[in-house]
């Protein structure tokens with residue numbers, strides 16, 4: 046478990062996807078690509094692909110945590126449909142019930158952090174990104190890997206046009222937040238926005 050910044054840790058899984066742990070009052074895992082030996086209250090899934098849900102069932106059993114995702118990913122996770130690409134997984138994945146769904150604009154407080162949900166369809170139709178505006182931290186899932194590197198749109202429920210629109214939205218949203226904070230330092234602040242993506246090789 047590697048510390049990224051105050052209270053936020055990165056965990057790498059055998060599939061290469063990254064899972065993030067927020068060690069705050071409410072303990073949150075963003076995606077479930079690996080097991081963790083610290084308590085988890087809540088798991089937020091950025092999308093339903095196998096490398097992001099590989100240990101979801103085990104984590105929920107171990108910690109009794111709630112699992113949240115976008116409504117469009119719910120059935121896939123609960124039934125392990127084709128959309129999850131589960132046959133590519135190096136381990137057997139078990140289906141898992143979703144406790145509640147998330148939509149654009151939802152906000153979840155962990156104590157120190159406020160997590161804002163942004164719908165970013167394109168990689169899958171129910172992909173979400175998670176933004177923390179005060180810390181300028183973006184968990185971008187497989188939608189955007191920073192700069193001009195974007196996720197795949199050729200998998201089940203993917204859509205290239207939507208993906209590019211979603212990436213555009215993420216870039217704009219970060220920028221707007223920076224402008225709100227310090228008027229004359231757009232550029233510096235834009236670069237200081239930390240994008241925590243979910244594919245280790247492309248992380249920026």
Ligand SMILES: [Zn+2]
Nearest residue numbers: 092094168187
């Ligand atoms: Zn994916």
